[in-house]
Amino acid sequence: RGILAETISSFQLGFAPNGWEGLKKHLTEQGYSEEDMLSAGLIVESEDKKKHDRFRGKLMFPIKDEKKRVTGFGARVLDGSLPKYINSPQTAVFDKSGTLYGIDHAAQSIRKQDLAVIVEGYMDVIITHQGGFANVVASMGTAITEKHVNTLKRMTGNLALALDADSAGEEAMLRCVAFENILDSELKIIVLPDAKDPDEVVKENPEEWKRLIDKAVPVLQYTFDIVASTHPRTALEKSAAARRLLPLIGQINNVVRRGHYLQKLAVL
Numbered sequence: 001r002g003i004l005a006e007t008i009s010s011f012q013l014g015f016a017p018n019g020w021e022g023l024k025k026h027l028t029e030q031g032y033s034e035e036d037m038l039s040a041g042l043i044v045e046s047e048d049k050k051k052h053d054r055f056r057g058k059l060m061f062p063i064k065d066e067k068k069r070v071t072g073f074g075a076r077v078l079d080g081s082l083p084k085y086i087n088s089p090q091t092a093v094f095d096k097s098g099t100l101y102g103i104d105h106a107a108q109s110i111r112k113q114d115l116a117v118i119v120e121g122y123m124d125v126i127i128t129h130q131g132g133f134a135n136v137v138a139s140m141g142t143a144i145t146e147k148h149v150n151t152l153k154r155m156t157g158n159l160a161l162a163l164d165a166d167s168a169g170e171e172a173m174l175r176c177v178a179f180e181n182i183l184d185s186e187l188k189i190i191v192l193p194d195a196k197d198p199d200e201v202v203k204e205n206p207e208e209w210k211r212l213i214d215k216a217v218p219v220l221q222y223t224f225d226i227v228a229s230t231h232p233r234t235a236l237e238k239s240a241a242a243r244r245l246l247p248l249i250g251q252i253n254n255v256v257r258r259g260h261y262l263q264k265l266a267v268l
Helices: 005-010 022-029 034-039 103-113 122-130 146-153 170-183 198-204 206-214 219-228 235-250 255-266
Strands: 014-016 043-045 051-053 058-064 070-077 085-087 116-119 136-138 159-163 188-191
Touching (some): 034 043, 034 051, 116 122, 170 219, 170 235, 188 206, 188 219, 198 206, 235 255
Parallel strands (some): 116 136, 116 159, 159 188
Antiparallel strands (some): 043 051, 070 085
C-alpha cells in the first residue's frame, strides 16, 4: 500500500501472530489477570469458557487519544476473509462512537491550520499524513457523531468531510446540519472523484487532494447542487425539491444562514 518505514514506526503499526494465546501468555507474565484482559478487550471467552487472543494473524493499528494514550486497536485481515476490519470492543477507555483515529498525530496541525478533515479509514489517515496533510482524522468507518464533533470543536470550528456518494444521503445531511449548530459554522463536504478513497488521491497526486480541500463546499450548498442538477422546472418538481431541502434549512439555528438558504430555495 505504499507505506514508508518511518510512517510504520510513527503510527506504530504491528502484527498479531496467528496463535491463540501469544498475547494472553505475555500479559500473564507481566502480572495481568484474565479479567484485566477481558475488560480491555484483548482476549475473548468462547462458548466452552476458554479464553484466547482477540486479534490473531492481523495487521494491527493502535488507536490513541489526543494525549497519545492507547485506548484500543484496529485490525485488518491479511487472508481476504471477512470482515476485513475489526476493532476493540467498547471498554472503559475505548468508545468507538467518540474515537477519532489519528487524533494523536493530527491535533497540533488541526489547531495550526484551523481545519480538521474527517475521512473514513485507517489507511486514509496514514497515507494523507505521509503525504504531508497532517490535519486528517478518521471516524473508523462509522457515521460522524456529536462526540466526534465536540472533540474537534476544542481545536477548530472548521470541519470538512471526505465522503463517498453512498455516505451523502438526506439523513447524513440532516446530521451534518445539526453538527453545524454545535460548531456555529458551516461544515464542508470534500467531493471525492471517481469513487476514489483519500489515500488513492494523495498517492496519485497530492496537489489534487489540496485542490479538493480548497474546493470543499458547505453541506447545504452541496445538497442544493445535487437538487439543482435535476433541473426542477414544473410546480410538481419544485415542490419535490422543497420537500427535500426545507427539513435541512429548518434545522439551521443561525438566522442569517437560514435566511440565505431560504432565498436560494425561492429562486431554485
